[in-house]
Amino acid sequence: MQLSSMSGSYTSDFSLLNSTFWVDLLSQRDVSSQVPINYVTQPSIALTAACFGNNQYLRDAGSLCLSDLLTIGYRRFIIDVYWSHSNQQWLLCPVSIPSTPTTDESDESPYTLGNYTCSGLFDLTTITDVLRSYIRFSSADIDSTLLFVVFNVHAAADSNNPDQPAPTLSSTELPPQSHLLGGIANKDLDAFIYTPPDLAKERSNLNESWYHGTSSRTSVLQEYFTTITDADNILSTPDGWPCQAYLINKLAKRLILGRGSIDPQLQGYNVSGDEPYIFSANYIENVVDVSTTSDRNGLQSGCFYDPQTTSLKNINSSWSLSTLDGIGPNTSSSAALLLQNYTGCGISPVINETLGGQTANIEVDPYRNISISSMWSWAVGEPRNASSLPGYEQISANNDVLRCAMLDPTSNGHWRAGNCSNAYRAACRVDSNPYSWILSDSKQSFSDSCNICSSGSKFDVPRTGLENTYLYHTVLSTSNDSTTVNEPVWINLNSINVQYCWVMGGANATCIYIGDADNVGRRTILVPTIAAIIILVITASTIFVKCNSNRRISRRKRVSQGWDYEGVPS
Numbered sequence: 001m002q003l004s005s006m007s008g009s010y011t012s013d014f015s016l017l018n019s020t021f022w023v024d025l026l027s028q029r030d031v032s033s034q035v036p037i038n039y040v041t042q043p044s045i046a047l048t049a050a051c052f053g054n055n056q057y058l059r060d061a062g063s064l065c066l067s068d069l070l071t072i073g074y075r076r077f078i079i080d081v082y083w084s085h086s087n088q089q090w091l092l093c094p095v096s097i098p099s100t101p102t103t104d105e106s107d108e109s110p111y112t113l114g115n116y117t118c119s120g121l122f123d124l125t126t127i128t129d130v131l132r133s134y135i136r137f138s139s140a141d142i143d144s145t146l147l148f149v150v151f152n153v154h155a156a157a158d159s160n161n162p163d164q165p166a167p168t169l170s171s172t173e174l175p176p177q178s179h180l181l182g183g184i185a186n187k188d189l190d191a192f193i194y195t196p197p198d199l200a201k202e203r204s205n206l207n208e209s210w211y212h213g214t215s216s217r218t219s220v221l222q223e224y225f226t227t228i229t230d231a232d233n234i235l236s237t238p239d240g241w242p243c244q245a246y247l248i249n250k251l252a253k254r255l256i257l258g259r260g261s262i263d264p265q266l267q268g269y270n271v272s273g274d275e276p277y278i279f280s281a282n283y284i285e286n287v288v289d290v291s292t293t294s295d296r297n298g299l300q301s302g303c304f305y306d307p308q309t310t311s312l313k314n315i316n317s318s319w320s321l322s323t324l325d326g327i328g329p330n331t332s333s334s335a336a337l338l339l340q341n342y343t344g345c346g347i348s349p350v351i352n353e354t355l356g357g358q359t360a361n362i363e364v365d366p367y368r369n370i371s372i373s374s375m376w377s378w379a380v381g382e383p384r385n386a387s388s389l390p391g392y393e394q395i396s397a398n399n400d401v402l403r404c405a406m407l408d409p410t411s412n413g414h415w416r417a418g419n420c421s422n423a424y425r426a427a428c429r430v431d432s433n434p435y436s437w438i439l440s441d442s443k444q445s446f447s448d449s450c451n452i453c454s455s456g457s458k459f460d461v462p463r464t465g466l467e468n469t470y471l472y473h474t475v476l477s478t479s480n481d482s483t484t485v486n487e488p489v490w491i492n493l494n495s496i497n498v499q500y501c502w503v504m505g506g507a508n509a510t511c512i513y514i515g516d517a518d519n520v521g522r523r524t525i526l527v528p529t530i531a532a533i534i535i536l537v538i539t540a541s542t543i544f545v546k547c548n549s550n551r552r553i554s555r556r557k558r559v560s561q562g563w564d565y566e567g568v569p570s
Helices: 019-031 047-052 059-071 124-137 181-192 196-204 244-250 332-344 365-373 465-478 520-526 529-547
Strands: 044-046 076-084 089-091 111-113 116-118 147-155 255-262 299-301 320-324 348-351 404-407 415-418 425-430 437-439 457-459 489-494
Touching: 044 047, 047 059, 047 076, 059 124, 076 348, 089 124, 124 147, 124 181, 181 255, 299 332, 320 332, 332 348, 332 365, 332 465, 348 365, 404 465, 415 489, 437 465, 465 489
Parallel strands: 044 076, 044 348, 076 147, 147 255, 320 348, 425 489
Antiparallel strands: 076 089, 111 116, 404 415, 404 489, 425 437, 425 457
16 A cells, blocks of 8 residues: 655744854854864754654654754754555554555544554655755755764564564565665755765865865865875875865755664665665764763763874774763753763764653753753853843944853863953964864964964864864863963954854954955944844744644743753863
């Protein structure tokens, strides 16, 4: 029986974010945008645990759950899909749907199948429709992000024996060529997928790919991978990956697909048929064995920070991830500290639990707190702006109060917004090495920090959690008294040009999202623009949600500030 599938839509809204978290997501994305994507940590989540932990596989609830996770910052998804030979479809439900279909294609009346409750209208195309809807909804530069989806491939259990293991499928019962995962995903998401053939072609000639027609903002940082130059001066790489800025801004690619595990019952699955669209198992993931400290606040082993070396040859955190276990509803402080140690160590945390026993579409707060706490850059509640200060009404819109970023040793290396006129030492990157830092000898204001780094180094900003950890330990090791060890250090990030728009490039850098932002005559108009964009996005999203109000279910919605705990690898 071929089921009738119904489309899904991105139905979440930005009221799930407060403005500070939105700025955190934007600025951290931007500072990492030129780092090869395999070195950028992303909060990762297993959809089965986050959305179907109650064993209910319903189209509207599942669409809303995925939508909410996208909104609150999750960028990497592990999705269990089940091939049903009897239905000739990839289901999200672990059990095939009975052969008596509903007569109304809009009726989501569920089936009770042993321990599972499943809708006959919920399948893989619902997920791809939500992803396509989100990608189109977030197409503006200020919203665009890169997504990763890894499929674990299973066989669906028989509807007559729903609680028994799925039967082994014969060669004739396996998915035919027209129903392979890659082909289905490509049909719905073709224009947005960056594929294995794309990578192979671009690696073979970097002159015509990553370094052709790219700007200083979209070129990938070459320091992170091996390059080879042949006799014809053709530059290639055996191990490099592009950066997010190149993929999104030059190629308009938004999605990378990978294959995870395959059930023994499906061992004859035609994996070669997916190769044009889906990266093979373990190609975009490197599972790291970690052990935690006895208080579960930090990592005892598995961290890529090594105080003995700054050489990339010895620090290969490419695609590193590890599952964060044992997150209970009453262990928020430990979870927050542990998350910050994961990202600070160069490891993407994977959440594979139903937090607090509630799925994200019912109670989003624990999932949002996890996402907030996985931020490796800003301290909780940062970056503040002048409106948080007493008497802010008297502060000029063009003032540099709280417009410059500094690494704060008292916040375990996280960043805070500071007054640009204050004098601090500057963070100086040595020889473009991602992990090699020194501090300037003298102290200057932010605007003068570009000129005080010693020869062979330059004023810069950490671009990944692991880079930030190396800088933090440099600050600790070069501070020779109790006063300087607690003193902030300037990093090359500011919002002097436009409030809320944090940019690299020194005090004269302009907001990349607004043309002619350096025009003095327009500055007073542009200052609130980013805040206005937030309001416009919320307004547009609210209208969008109202149009889909029949698709939403009741649940508590509360803007959370995250857990107020900080920590980095020791």
